[in-house]
Amino acid sequence: MATLALKGVRKEYGKSVVALKGLDLDIGDGEFFVLLGPSGAGKTTTLKCVAGLEQPTLGHVEIGGLDVSNIEPNARKVAMAFENYALYPQETVYDNIAFPLRSRRYYREPGEAQSIIERVTTTLGINHLLQRLPRELSGGQKQRVALARVLVRPADVLLLDEPLSHLDAKLRAAMRAELKSLGELQSTTSLYVTHDYLEALALGDRIAVLNEGELVQVGTREEIWHRPVNTFVAKAFGQPQINLVEGEVIPGHDGPRFHGANGAVDLPMHGFDVTPGRKVITGMRPRDLVMDAKPGMAHIKGSVWVTEPLGRQQEVTLEAGGQHIAVITPLSSLAIGDTVTISVPVSRILLFDAESGQRIPAKDDAAGAARPIAEMEVSRG
Amino acid sequence: MATDKPSQQVHQQAIPEAQGMAVAASGPAVDPDARPRSIGGIGLDLLTIAYFAFALFPIIWILMLSFKSQDQLFTTYFRFDPTLDSYKAVLGLSSTTESVPFMKYFLNSLIASFGAVAVSLLVGVPAAYAFARYQFKGANDMLFTLLSFRFAPELMVIIPVYVIYQKIGLFDRHLGLIWVYQLITLPLIVWILRSYFQDLTPELEQSAMLDGYNRWQALVKVVVPLVKPGIAAAALLAFIFAWNSFIFPFILTGSNAQTVTVGALAFMGGAKPRYNVTAAAALISLIPPLVLALSIQRYLVRGLTFGAVKG
Numbered sequence: 001m002a003t004l005a006l007k008g009v010r011k012e013y014g015k016s017v018v019a020l021k022g023l024d025l026d027i028g029d030g031e032f033f034v035l036l037g038p039s040g041a042g043k044t045t046t047l048k049c050v051a052g053l054e055q056p057t058l059g060h061v062e063i064g065g066l067d068v069s070n071i072e073p074n075a076r077k078v079a080m081a082f083e084n085y086a087l088y089p090q091e092t093v094y095d096n097i098a099f100p101l102r103s104r105r106y107y108r109e110p111g112e113a114q115s116i117i118e119r120v121t122t123t124l125g126i127n128h129l130l131q132r133l134p135r136e137l138s139g140g141q142k143q144r145v146a147l148a149r150v151l152v153r154p155a156d157v158l159l160l161d162e163p164l165s166h167l168d169a170k171l172r173a174a175m176r177a178e179l180k181s182l183g184e185l186q187s188t189t190s191l192y193v194t195h196d197y198l199e200a201l202a203l204g205d206r207i208a209v210l211n212e213g214e215l216v217q218v219g220t221r222e223e224i225w226h227r228p229v230n231t232f233v234a235k236a237f238g239q240p241q242i243n244l245v246e247g248e249v250i251p252g253h254d255g256p257r258f259h260g261a262n263g264a265v266d267l268p269m270h271g272f273d274v275t276p277g278r279k280v281i282t283g284m285r286p287r288d289l290v291m292d293a294k295p296g297m298a299h300i301k302g303s304v305w306v307t308e309p310l311g312r313q314q315e316v317t318l319e320a321g322g323q324h325i326a327v328i329t330p331l332s333s334l335a336i337g338d339t340v341t342i343s344v345p346v347s348r349i350l351l352f353d354a355e356s357g358q359r360i361p362a363k364d365d366a367a368g369a370a371r372p373i374a375e376m377e378v379s380r381g
Numbered sequence: 382m383a384t385d386k387p388s389q390q391v392h393q394q395a396i397p398e399a400q401g402m403a404v405a406a407s408g409p410a411v412d413p414d415a416r417p418r419s420i421g422g423i424g425l426d427l428l429t430i431a432y433f434a435f436a437l438f439p440i441i442w443i444l445m446l447s448f449k450s451q452d453q454l455f456t457t458y459f460r461f462d463p464t465l466d467s468y469k470a471v472l473g474l475s476s477t478t479e480s481v482p483f484m485k486y487f488l489n490s491l492i493a494s495f496g497a498v499a500v501s502l503l504v505g506v507p508a509a510y511a512f513a514r515y516q517f518k519g520a521n522d523m524l525f526t527l528l529s530f531r532f533a534p535e536l537m538v539i540i541p542v543y544v545i546y547q548k549i550g551l552f553d554r555h556l557g558l559i560w561v562y563q564l565i566t567l568p569l570i571v572w573i574l575r576s577y578f579q580d581l582t583p584e585l586e587q588s589a590m591l592d593g594y595n596r597w598q599a600l601v602k603v604v605v606p607l608v609k610p611g612i613a614a615a616a617l618l619a620f621i622f623a624w625n626s627f628i629f630p631f632i633l634t635g636s637n638a639q640t641v642t643v644g645a646l647a648f649m650g651g652a653k654p655r656y657n658v659t660a661a662a663a664l665i666s667l668i669p670p671l672v673l674a675l676s677i678q679r680y681l682v683r684g685l686t687f688g689a690v691k692g
Contacts (some may be wrong), residue, residue, distance in 0.1 A: 053587045073590040086588035090606050103593030148591070 002064030002077075002156040003029050003191050004050065010058040011045050011213075018283065019045040021057065021213040027189060027206075034204030035193045037235065041210040044083065044195040047159045049079050050191060063156055074105060078156035083162045085146040087134040093145050094130040097121065100153040113152075118149045123182065139166040140175075146229075151184045160188040164199060173340065178204050186314040197237040201373065209233050225373045229358040233323040234283050234350060237316055240315055240326040243284045247353055258351075264321025265343060267298045271362045272351050280360065283350035286315065290343040297343035304338045318342065353359070446660035454656055467661035470648075483662055486644030491639060491669065493630070494623040497562030498570075502562075505570035506612065510600060512571065513578030514586075524575075527568040527688050535564070537626045543632050553635040561629050566619035573618070577611035578604065613676050613680035621670045641666040 003100050004027040011020040020042045029035045035043045048054040052073035060069045068076055079100075094117065100106045101113040108116065121127040123199050124144045134142060163179075164172045176199055179185055194200055200207045201221045209216040209224065209232070217229040228234040232293055234242045247260020249269060258267040258274055267282060274280065287314060293299050302320030309331065318325045327342055334340065351360040446454070448463040468474075471483050512520055542561060543552070551557030581604060589599035605612070630640040645662040648655045674681065 005667075051587070051591055053590070072591050072595065073587070074595050076591075078591060080588070080591050082584045082588060084582060084584060086582065086584040088585065088589075088603055099589070100592035103598075105593030149588075153592070 002189055002285065003027060003062075004033075004191065005062040005065075006046070006050070006059070007062065008059035009046070009049055009056045009061065011042070011049060011054060012057045019213055020049070020056070021209075023215055025208060025215070027191065030187055030189055031194065032185065032190045032203055032205045034200040034207045035210055036195065036197060036200040036207055037210035037216075038195060038236075038379070040212070042213040043195075043210055044161055047080060047161055047191060047193055050157065050158055051080050052076050063294050074103075077154070078158040078159060079150040079153060079157075080159035081143075081146045081150045081161060081163050083165065085134070085142045087142060087145055087149075089134050091133075092130065092291055093126065093132050093134070093137070095154055096134065096145055097130075097148045099253065100149065106153045115149070116152050116196070120151045124148050124151075124178075140168070140171050143167065144175075151182070155188060158185065158188050160190060160192045161194070162193055165194070165196070172199075173198075179203060197239070201237070205358075209236055221373065222371065226371055227359065227361075228283075228334045228350065229359055231281060231283070231352050234352070234359075238285055238287075240286045240328070242350070243286060243289075243325045244352075245282050245284075245323055245325070247280060247282065249274045249276050249280055261321030261323035264302065265300055265323065265325075267349060268346055271346060271349065271350070272360055273361060273363065279354035281352040281354050281357070283352060284325070284344055285348065287328045288345055288348040289325070289327040290345070291316075291327065291329045291340065292333070292343065293341045294343040298346055299341050299343055301339065301341050304334050304336050304340060306336065316340075317381075329337070414471065439654075443660040443663055446657050447664055449657050451653070451655065451657060467655075467657040468665075470655070470658045471663075471665055472663045481644060481647040483641070483644055483647075483665075484641050486641045487666065489555065489558075489634075489638050490624060490640040490642070490666065493558040493562060493638070494620050494669075496555065496559040497566045497623045498620045500559060501563060501566040501570045501619055502612065502616060505567055505615075506574060506605070507600075509571045509574035510578050510604065512575045516585060524571070527571055530564045531568045538564075539628055539632050548631055552633060553637045553639075555638050557633055558630060558638055558640070561633060562623045562626065565622045565626060565629075569619045570615045573615040574608060574611055577608040581607055609679040613677045617673055617677060617681065620673060624666075624670055 004025075006023050006025040009020055009023040010018070013017050013315060014113070023042075023046060023325050025033075035046060037043050045054060049056050050063075052061075052068065052071065055069075060067050062068065062075060063078070067351065073209070088099065091099070097117050097120070097134040098113055101108040101116065117130075118127065121130065124147060126141060126144045129137060129141060129145070134145070137145065142162055143166060148159075150158060150160070164175050167175060180203060192199075192203060201224075204221060206218060206220055207224050211232055215370045216369075217224060217233050219227070224233060228237070231244060235244070245260040245265050247258050249256045250259040251257075252268070254268065254270070256272075256274055258265065258269050258280065260266075260282065265282070290297070300320055300326065300377055302318035305317045305319040305324060308315045309316070310328070310329060313328050316327045316329055318327065318340065325342070347364070352358060353360055383618050396654045429452045445459070445461070447467050448465070449457065450466060470480075473480055473482065473484060501588075512524060546552040546557050546561075550559065585603050585607070586596070586599040589603045590596060594602060625642060626640075627642045630638070631643045634640070634643070641662065645659050645666065648658040648662060
């Protein structure tokens, strides 16, 4: 049990590669904190700096309020599951999991160790594999073994490096739910690295979005989802990706309007403090958009470009003024080239500055951030 | 889309048919295919046999020499009266003329070679690990220096080493040989094992370090067991090179620490060169490397094919 803090952590490899450009993070005791970012964002480097496997070039890491710069990795009480599992190939699954319990630091009597391993492996559903060698396991099984090795020992901080990345989609969803129910993960400060936004939304008490060694945004899942600081964060969450339409604010008879995609996308901007003439980007989540013209909403007219069935729903991509707009709708018979109208709930529109990509706050910003996330409902169902 | 579908179906129907055709056609097709291959196989076998005959002939010749009597040495080829006299002479069992303490040399060779390999492993395994894992100043220069021991001719350094050994009292001592053999064994072990360590992901040790082990324990418990085949192969190679070393013991030892490579020559001196005894000595001195190679054979194939070739 401990808090974890990164204070201005900068990591350079050699002279030209900067993996982390001064990272500041404060993670509470028992918090499940997710780091999300594309590959090369510096997620794994962050974990290794916390573990002590890499020394920050500048800055330091604090565990429980204590600067751990001069503490060896084996004395930091940090457990880590590696992305490539790092299972000891010459040892059986049992010996792999028992490995930390045989060290001087985390030593347990063999009998006690066995009961701990028994409990953890039963939870993870791998207790029938204990006598196998790592090379005889599937990727998903290896990942569970790596996870078990982390969970059998006491730790102040758990570091999990893409623990679900090599699982197939079905198993991943199941493991995601399982992970959440694991007591060890609920009570221990955890730093979880992933590039899967659904994992981040499902697991993270808070989420940090990382890009090119820099922190882009830290927040709860709702903040990240509804109030992304810039287009990068907006694009990082959601599948299909958020629709971003570039355009300009123009004066209208009932206040400023958004004019984009050669006039095909025309939206009221009364939710925002923007002056005509400003170049902006609007963001619309595909799951927020609705088929057909609904009263009280803004409308976009376009022709069907492509449809893709997704189980009970389908992803419809429209072509409007040379711009592609994706919509998630219930299954219906739409033919390519059909002219359709979609409705945009005005309160769900996100607005970004066209130059900087930074979000332009809405007038009701505080209220909007607390809404549930449509995406999550779908992923659970 | 609409036009694609039918054509796909056609393909799917066509494929089993095509396979059926292939199966049917493969019956008569096998023989003309197989015949040239088997001729090639026989050719390869013949080549292999020819090579082995060529490679093994000197050994067979030495074997025959060692069973010949002094009188028949130069008068016979394959037909002679075999005798064990040469072996008796080598082992010091016969009380003829000048005796050479060959078994003592044999023991010296064992001490020097095993000692040299042991010291090299002790120093070389951690060194190779460090070279593989850490980027430190001068690492490349040090590696190159180690390698240069192998490509610089031994004769180049032997005179200064001789003078130094005379001065510090290492001349004709086992320790002196073990020390100078490091020039042979250490570079081999460091270079071969370095590539083994490089092949292992560093995350294995990192994981061990987070599991509560310090760096040294992580090396011993996790990494070393994984490079055992490499250690076996490198150690064997180093042993063979040390065992066969001639120049160093020739110059740096007298009667006390002399090894078999030099000792075997003693039978060549005197009025009549005793080739048959020298042959027996050579064959006996073949035994330790052979026994070693066979006893670690199961590591050897893996060890020599995996890792060591990459640099």
